[in-house]
Amino acid sequence: MNTADSPAKKPITVKFQRTALFGYVGLLILIPLWMYFVPPLDGNTSWVSLFFPIIPLLLPLRGIIQDNTYTYAWANFIVMLYFIHGLTMLWAAPDELTWVLLELVFASSMFIGCTYYARHRGQEQGLKIRKLKEELAEEKAANEQGK
Numbered sequence: 001m002n003t004a005d006s007p008a009k010k011p012i013t014v015k016f017q018r019t020a021l022f023g024y025v026g027l028l029i030l031i032p033l034w035m036y037f038v039p040p041l042d043g044n045t046s047w048v049s050l051f052f053p054i055i056p057l058l059l060p061l062r063g064i065i066q067d068n069t070y071t072y073a074w075a076n077f078i079v080m081l082y083f084i085h086g087l088t089m090l091w092a093a094p095d096e097l098t099w100v101l102l103e104l105v106f107a108s109s110m111f112i113g114c115t116y117y118a119r120h121r122g123q124e125q126g127l128k129i130r131k132l133k134e135e136l137a138e139e140k141a142a143n144e145q146g147k
Helices: 011-037 047-058 061-065 069-092 094-125 132-146
Strands: none
Touching: 011 047, 011 069, 011 094, 047 069, 061 069, 069 094
């Protein structure tokens, strides 16, 4: 989303955004397919158990569509759920190895893409995470002026 106040993206930034989107869309497609086509071990399936794993992935959807840099940054917290799930299933259900490996590939892709996209795009936009040292110095100066 290029606007007048938003600088153009560098090729490396676009590359990481595509990597993040590959992982995100891959998980959005994989998780429902996995839940529908791989029967549960106990044979019981409810609608809640089919849609519950998809809900966390829908949280960053609006920000990703709007190309919000902060959304890409905090989406990493969500994707870690799927990465941990994949590692757990690798151990617990080796018979579903194909599905598990796909989940790990997509989760890793999204994590790496989101991390570096947020970093590069934030630098292009001039966004900074203030250092705690700077914040403490400003707070100290404000307190001393108030005395």
